[in-house]
């Protein structure tokens with residue numbers, strides 16, 4: 001089948017209605033799927049710049065690998081179909097996705113109080129973790145976990161607990177891909193210390209760090225938000241905030257840190273919650289400075305914080 005015909009098939013199937021988001025290299029539209037009686041969906045259109053093409057391919061690869069995984073946004077279709085097997089002329093890459101109601105940042109801003117109840121935090125974190133576990137089981141590192149990239153389906157009669165799904169795999173690291181140590185993918189506030197320090201060997205643990213930062217946001221107590229000066233100054237400030245929180249110090253030319261026990265005491269003070277011991281313990285294990293000792297997604301799913309479910 002000639003390519004143009006295939007492309008127009010995508011256009012015929014998905015009718016874009018209104019633009020709901022815009023990134024540096026992409027636009028996101030609300031659309032209708034004519035093959036599903038006009039069912040609402042979302043079309044993400046990625047522009048054909050060089051870097052963007054690689055990122056768009058990564059997104060399609062990742063969503064294909066995760067197509068049956070829980071708590072991951074479902075891809076309905078993509079175009080051009082030969083995207084993964086050949087070099088393409090400059091043309092947009094489009095993916096059609098199931099539609100969710102909003103992203104987690106928007107959801108948090110709509111809350112009547114600036115934070116969620118502990119049970120809501122449990123519900124959201126468990127679903128995000130389930131999605132992250134699916135990625136890590138397939139050796140995919142998301143690398144850009146933050147509230148804007150987590151989608152929320154509001155509760156309905158048929159699904160009273162609502163639904164949470166991970167989206168935006170543009171920056172993902174696919175299996176067997178090398179991790180360039182000089183590039184930071186994640187938004188700074190969610191970036192793991194090993195990425196900021198540009199050490200080798202950043203992997204799935206970097207996603208777990210981001211989850212610790214997200215958990216603090218859900219509790220209405222953001223912990224690590226550098227916001228000064230230019231990008232380089234900001235990176236340094238972000239690392240300083242991490243060192244302060246985790247009790248990291250340079251001693252005899254070696255980085256020393258207080259360990260999870262020290263961090264738990266600091267978190268209990270900083271979060272100023274009617275302290276939930278399990279909540280503090282999980283956060284301290286997610287925000288563990290040493291990536292090798294940081295809790296994994298499989299371990300976190302079994303953490304006592306989730307025992308209520």
Ligand SMILES: Nc1ncnc2c1ncn2[C@@H]1O[C@H](COP(=O)(O)OP(=O)(O)OP(=O)(O)O)[C@@H](O)[C@H]1O
Nearest residue numbers: 021022023024028042097098099100103148168170
């Ligand atoms: N399936 C979806 N359902 C509902 N809203 C969506 C969906 N996909 C994306 N969005 C909305 O569009 C926003 C941007 O989408 P996404 O994060 O995938 O791209 P981006 O961040 O603009 O891309 P880039 O990483 O290239 O900058 C999301 O934060 C969310 O608000």
Ligand SMILES: [Mg+2]
Nearest residue numbers: 023148149168
């Ligand atoms: Mg995004």
